[in-house]
Amino acid sequence: MSLFFRIQFRFYKMRILFIGDIFGNTGRRVLAQRLQSLIKENSIDVCIANGENAAGGRGLTSNIFKKLRKYGVHIVTGGNHSFSIPDNEYSFLDTPTVLRPLNYPPGNIGHGSTVFELGDGRTIGVINLQGRTFVHEALDDPFRIGKSAIDQIKEQTSHILVDFHAEATSEKMAFAQYVDGQVSAVLGTHTHVQTADEKILPGGTAFISDAGMTGPEDSVIGMKKEQVLRRFLLQTHVRFDPADKGPMINGVIIETDDTTAKAVSIKRVFERIIFQ
Numbered sequence: 221m222s223l224f225f226r227i228q229f230r231f232y233k234m235r236i237l238f239i240g241d242i243f244g245n246t247g248r249r250v251l252a253q254r255l256q257s258l259i260k261e262n263s264i265d266v267c268i269a270n271g272e273n274a275a276g277g278r279g280l281t282s283n284i285f286k287k288l289r290k291y292g293v294h295i296v297t298g299g300n301h302s303f304s305i306p307d308n309e310y311s312f313l314d315t316p317t318v319l320r321p322l323n324y325p326p327g328n329i330g331h332g333s334t335v336f337e338l339g340d341g342r343t344i345g346v347i348n349l350q351g352r353t354f355v356h357e358a359l360d361d362p363f364r365i366g367k368s369a370i371d372q373i374k375e376q377t378s379h380i381l382v383d384f385h386a387e388a389t390s391e392k393m394a395f396a397q398y399v400d401g402q403v404s405a406v407l408g409t410h411t412h413v414q415t416a417d418e419k420i421l422p423g424g425t426a427f428i429s430d431a432g433m434t435g436p437e438d439s440v441i442g443m444k445k446e447q448v449l450r451r452f453l454l455q456t457h458v459r460f461d462p463a464d465k466g467p468m469i470n471g472v473i474i475e476t477d478d479t480t481a482k483a484v485s486i487k488r489v490f491e492r493i494i495f496q
């Protein structure tokens with residue numbers, strides 16, 4: 221086979237690994253142990269992870285971001301916990317490969333989208349949005365803001381992935397339908413429970429309502445189950461601490477066509493991990 225054909229074959233598809241909300245120390249240990257081998261086994265070109273809970277269950281810090289980079293994550297997205305860090309740490313949110321939802325009111329530090337260049341010269345745009353249904357923050361409209369970001373990024377690259385961080389399945393699904401055919405993938409995050417509805421929409425956009433959580437399965441969405449239960453039973457304030465049992469990795473692997481940027485496959489990743 222000539223070099224030309226080998227190069228064409230190598231670049232035929234982009235393989236994207238997206239990791240669901242990394243939760244606390246357990247989620248980080250999972251990635252330290254498993255991410256490199258997962259990347260190798262699946263010939264992953266780019267790894268994007270939601271890190272809004274990577275620091276003790278709330279937010280992401282500069283040091284933890286550096287660790288995630290070392291494990292193999294290229295871009296970290298956020299959510300409603302992106303700003304749940306001491307405000308003297310906010311400046312770190314200005315890092316181009318760290319995103320927080322784009323539709324927070326203007327004036328906030330940080331970026332809601334980026335265009336990332338892979339080692340081989342290909343590019344992918346990543347947009348982070350937050351839904352408004354059942355959330356506390358009074359955010360700008362993720363639909364219109366998301367659409368305008370897509371139109372802008374399209375001028376630089378046709379591969380675009382959206383992390384739509386939201387509580388309501390309907391809002392995530394509606395957004396995916398709204399931009400079907402215009403982006404390679406719309407992936408839901410925030411609920412910490414992986415859904416089994418992964419699909420490719422008619423226009424070629426890969427979709428899952430929620431990619432799940434990379435963290436302690438033996439918990440209530442990451443926190444110690446006894447504490448969460450106590451709050452539900454007593455309806456008073458109870459401090460929540462990250463759980464540490466039942467390590468698992470959740471996410472999806474998407475393949476896109478290099479020429480059309482449409483998704484050709486989406487596969488869920490759900491593995492229970494035994495720490496070595």
Ligand SMILES: [Fe+2]
Pocket residue numbers: 241272273299410411412
């Ligand atoms: Fe989360």
Ligand SMILES: [Fe+2]
Pocket residue numbers: 272299300301385409410411
């Ligand atoms: Fe969240």
